[in-house]
Amino acid sequence: MVADVTDENSSAETFPCRVCGGLVRQWFDFGPQPISNAFYRDGDAVAGIRYDLVVGICRSCTMVQQRDECPRESMFRPDYPYRASGSALMRKHFEQVAEWLLATELAGPDPFIVEIGSNDGVMLRTIRGAGVRHLGVDPSRDAAEVAAAEGVRVRVDFFEESTAASIRAAEGPADVIYSANVISHIPYVDTILRGVAELLSPTGVFMFEDRYLGDIVAHSSFDQLYDEHFYLFAARSVQAMVAQFGLELVDVAHLDVHGGSVRYTVARAGVRTPSPAVRDLLARESRQGLAEMATYERFADRIVAIREDLVTLLRELRAEGKQVVGYGATSKSATVTNYCGIGPDLVPYVCDSTPEKQGRLSPGSGIPVRSQDEFSRPYPDYALLFAWNHAEEIMAKEREFSERGGRWILYVPTVHVV
Ligand code: SAH
Ligand code: TYD
Ligand code: ZN
Numbered sequence: 506m507v508a509d510v511t512d513e514n515s516s517a518e519t520f521p522c523r524v525c526g527g528l529v530r531q532w533f534d535f536g537p538q539p540i541s542n543a544f545y546r547d548g549d550a551v552a553g554i555r556y557d558l559v560v561g562i563c564r565s566c567t568m569v570q571q572r573d574e575c576p577r578e579s580m581f582r583p584d585y586p587y588r589a590s591g592s593a594l595m596r597k598h599f600e601q602v603a604e605w606l607l608a609t610e611l612a613g614p615d616p617f618i619v620e621i622g623s624n625d626g627v628m629l630r631t632i633r634g635a636g637v638r639h640l641g642v643d644p645s646r647d648a649a650e651v652a653a654a655e656g657v658r659v660r661v662d663f664f665e666e667s668t669a670a671s672i673r674a675a676e677g678p679a680d681v682i683y684s685a686n687v688i689s690h691i692p693y694v695d696t697i698l699r700g701v702a703e704l705l706s707p708t709g710v711f712m713f714e715d716r717y718l719g720d721i722v723a724h725s726s727f728d729q730l731y732d733e734h735f736y737l738f739a740a741r742s743v744q745a746m747v748a749q750f751g752l753e754l755v756d757v758a759h760l761d762v763h764g765g766s767v768r769y770t771v772a773r774a775g776v777r778t779p780s781p782a783v784r785d786l787l788a789r790e791s792r793q794g795l796a797e798m799a800t801y802e803r804f805a806d807r808i809v810a811i812r813e814d815l816v817t818l819l820r821e822l823r824a825e826g827k828q829v830v831g832y833g834a835t836s837k838s839a840t841v842t843n844y845c846g847i848g849p850d851l852v853p854y855v856c857d858s859t860p861e862k863q864g865r866l867s868p869g870s871g872i873p874v875r876s877q878d879e880f881s882r883p884y885p886d887y888a889l890l891f892a893w894n895h896a897e898e899i900m901a902k903e904r905e906f907s908e909r910g911g912r913w914i915l916y917v918p919t920v921h922v923v
Contacts, residue, residue, distance in 0.1 A: 517530050517531055517532075518530075518531040518559075518561075519531065519561070520559075520572045522563040522565065522566060522568060522570065523568075523570055523692055523694070523735075523736075524563065524566055524568045524570070524694065524695075524736075524742075524746050524749075525563060525565050525566040525568070525745065525746075525749070527563050527564055527565030527566060528563070528564050528565070529561040529562065529563045529564070529568075529570060529572070530561050530562060530563075530564055530798060531559055531560070531561040531572070532560060532561055532562060532798065532801035532802065532804070532805055533559070533560045533727075533730075533801070533804075533805050533808065534557065534558070534559045534560075535557075535558035535559070535560075535730065535843075535844045536558070536843075536844065537555040537556070537557055537558075537843075538556060538557070538558040538731065538732065538839065538840065538843050538844075538869065539552070539554060539555060539839060539843060539868035540554050540575055540579055540580055540732055540868055541731040541732050541836035541837075541839035541840070541868060542580065542585060542586060542587055542733070542836050542868070543579075543868040544586055544834065544861075544862045544865035544866065544868065544874060545865055545868065546864075546866070547866070551579055551582070552866075552868070554575065554579055555869075556573045556574075556575050556732065557572070557573050558571065558573075558730060558731070558732070558840070558844075559571060559572040560572075560730055562796075562798065562801060563742075566742055566745040566746065567739070567741050567745065567795070567796045568736060568738075568742040568745070568746065569718055569737040569739070570735060570736050570737075571692075571730075571735050571736075574692040574732075575732045577644075577663065577693075580690075580732060580733060581644045581645055581663075582645070583644075583645065583646035583647060584645075584646070584647050584861070585644075585645035585647070585648060586859060586861035586862050587645075587648070587836070587859075588624065588625050588648060588651070588859055588861065589624040589625055589627040589628075589648075589685075590625050590627045590651075591858060592895050592898060593898060594762065594895060594897075594898055595627065595762065596627060598760075598762050599627045599628040599631070599685070600631050602628055602685075603628050603629070603631030603632050603635075604631060606618065606632070606681060606683070607631075607632065607635050607637065610680060610681045610709075610710055611632075611637055611680060611681060613680065615638065616637055616638065616680045617637075617638045617639070617640075617676060617677060617678070617679050617680055617681075618632060618637065618638070618639045618640075618679060618680065618681040618682075618683060619639070619640050619641075619642065619672060619679045619681075619682050619683070619704065620639070620640070620641045620642070620682075620683045620684060621642055621643075621664045621682065621683070621684035621687050621688070621697070621713075622642070622643050622664075622684055622685070622686070622687030622690075623641025623642065623643045623649070623652060623657070623659055624643055624645065624648045624649075624652070625648045625649075625651040625652050626641065626649075626651060626652025626653075626655050626657035626659070628683070628685065629641050629652065629657045629658075629659075630652070630655050630656075630657055633655070633656050633657050633658075639657070639658060640658050640659070640660060640672060640676065641657060641658065641659040641660070642659070642660050642662055642663075642664040642668060642672075643659060643660075643661065643662075644661060644662060644663045645661075646661050647861070649661045660672075664697060664700060665693070665696040665697060666696045666697075666699045666700040666703065667700075668700060669699075669700030669701065669703045669704040670700070670703055670704075672704055673703060673704050678704060678705060678706035678707075678709065679704050679705055679706060679709055680706050680708075680710075681709060681711075681712065682701055682704060682705060682709070682710075682711045682712070683711075683712050683713070684711075684713040684714075685713070685714045685715075686714065686715060686763070686766075687713070687715075688713045688715060688736075688738075689715040689716065689734055689735065689736045689737065690733045690734065690735060691735065692735045692736075694746070695749075695750075698746070698747065698749075698750040698752065699750060701750070701752070701771075702750050702751055702752060702773075707773060707776070708773075708776055708777075709772070709773075710755075710770050710771065710772050710777075711752070711770075711771040711772075712768055712769065712770050712771070713768070713769055713771075714760060714762075714766050714767065714768040714769070715736075715738050715766060715767070715769075716729050716737065716738075716763055716764065716765065716766055717738070717739065717759070717765045717766050717767040718737040718738060718739040718742075718795060719739060719765070719767075719790060719793055719795060720764060721764075721765070722793065722795065722800060722801075722804055723765075723793070723918075724764060724765070724917050724918045725804065725807045725808065725811065725917055725918045725919070726764050726918070727804075727808040727811065727840065727844075727917075728835075728838070728840045728841045728891075728916075728917070729764065729837060730840055731836050731837065731839050733836060738767065738769070739767075739790050739795050740754065740757050740767070740769070740783060740786040740787050740790055741787055741790055741791075741795065741796065743769050743771075744783075744787070747771050748774070751773060751774050752771045752772065752773060752774060753771065753772055753773070753774040753775070753776075753777070753779065754769060754770070754771055754779065754783055755770050755771065755772045755777040755778070755779045755780065755783065756769075756780045756782060756783060757769055757770070757780075757782050757783055758770075758782065759786075762894070763894050764893070764894040764917075767786070807918075810919075811916055811917070811919065811920060812844060812845045814916075814919070814920035815841075815845055815847075815914075815920050816846065816847070816851075818914065818920055818922075819847065819851040819889075820851070822886070822887060823850075823851060827886040827887060828885040828886050828887070829851065829852055829885060829886065829887040829888070829889055829914065830852065830853065830855065830856060830880065830885040830887075830888055831852045831855030831856070831872060831888070831889045831891055832855065832857075832880070832888045832889065832890050832891060832892060832899060832903075832913075833855070833856075833857060833890065833891040833892025833893075833895065833899070834855045834856075834857035834859065834862045834867060834874045834891070835891045835892050837891060837892075838855065838870075838891035839867070839868045839869060839870075841891065841916065842867065842869065842870035842872065843868075843869040843870060847870060847872075848870050848871060848872065849870070849871060849872050849873070852872055852889055853872075853873075854873045854874070854875050855867060855873070855874055855875070855891065856874075856875050856876065856877050856879055856880040857874050857875075857876070857877065858876070858877040860876075862874045863876050880903065880906070881905070881906070884905075884906050884909055884911050885911065886910075886911065886912070887911070887912050887913070887914050887922070888903075888906065888912075888913050888914065889914045889916075890913050890914065890915055893915055893916075893917060896913075896915075900913065
């Protein structure tokens with residue numbers, strides 16, 4: 506039960522928990538939001554879709570989750586534009602993950618790995634290079650074609666229980682089921698976990714990494730909330746979730762990527778001894794107050810303050826005749842621009858290296874996406890860094906901008922200029 510003394514008399518809204526059926530208490534309402542990866546052209550039907558981004562925490566299992574879901578076919582369309590390989594940092598990260606898996610869980614005879622949400626094959630290409638049996642599952646056709654062109658095997662499909670059953674029937678059980686930045690995207694997580702339980706070999710592991718709730722709260726990174734981040738996982742809520750499917754959380758590892766993530770390792774209950782890291786992270790979460798409503802009430806106040814400070818700054822700069830351009834057409838930027846009411850009047854365009862996004866308009870805000878090359882033609886006075894999780898890589902690439910007096914605007918953990 507979430508520790509919350511004021512709860513009995515509270516008028517706060519509640520809704521049912523997607524994981525355990527308990528009562529979720531709402532702590533923030535961002536209002537109507539678009540599909541965060543719907544970078545659109547005029548006339549695209551997907552551009553008009555809106556849903557209410559309402560977030561709460563379950564009083565029983567502590568899962569932080571959204572109330573409303575977007576249809577999965579609207580989010581993960583055949584032309585879904587996100588490309589996992591778009592960042593050098595992430596390419597390196599997934600290469601290291603693959604090499605570590607090859608040296609450990611996949612070191613036995615004829616190992617088999619399934620990846621849920623393999624996107625452009627950024628992780629599996631190393632597995633394929635080693636000649637190990639693998640299968641990616643991803644509904645985003647265009648991204649899967651990029652993977653296939655590199656010899657990675659992909660099934661263009663949504664992973665769920667029936668997909669898992671047919672993979673098992675055709676190819677046998679998996680020693681590793683791996684997934685990065687996908688499981689938290691899936692409201693219908695019950696069929697995913699039933700599928701995992703069906704496909705996993707008796708001693709196999711299910712490993713998934715996602716943005717970590719503890720980091721999001723600590724850094725006030727409210728822009729990690731958008732349609733695709735339906736859940737914000739923590740060790741405690743993941744442990745409770747997987748236990749319902751005969752699975753057990755046996756290891757956790759904190760990762761620096763995407764502003765702070767955790768890789769959860771799950772096995773069949775009783776098969777592996779949980780590592781001390783699980784106990785340590787659970788203790789840390791309770792010290793941080795991650796199960797307490799008051800923590801989210803304070804977070805909510807910080808979100809409101811960031812909106813005020815950011816909009817005030819952008820209006821002041823506009824009044825001074827300074828040009829501010831966005832950098833990184835991220836999904837995160839959808840929440841920032843739509844919640845704060847930032848449109849082309851304050852940020853006339855955003856530069857991004859992804860060809861699939863360029864020439865399109867940002868979801869909801871209509872801010873046009875231009876290529877990264879256009880950033881210097883001419884340099885703006887300020888750049889609003891929506892891809893703050895890639896700050897190091899981007900600031901190094903754009904050193905000349907700073908050298909010529911350009912300044913970066915960041916909005917987490919607070920609005921500041923560097
Ligand atoms: N793993 C990559 C891509 C993450 S983007 C990375 O970490 O960068 C999320 C991906 O999950 C998209 O490619 C999307 O098409 C895919 N996806 C969404 N729902 C899925 C499902 N039910 N089964 C398999 N893949 C799914
Ligand atoms: P990312 O933060 O990974 O994703 P999310 O959509 O989950 O918020 O997205 C980074 C975006 O920034 C992506 O569209 C590519 C772009 N980008 C650049 O334009 N230049 C760069 O140097 C890097 C690293 C990313
Ligand atoms: Zn619950």
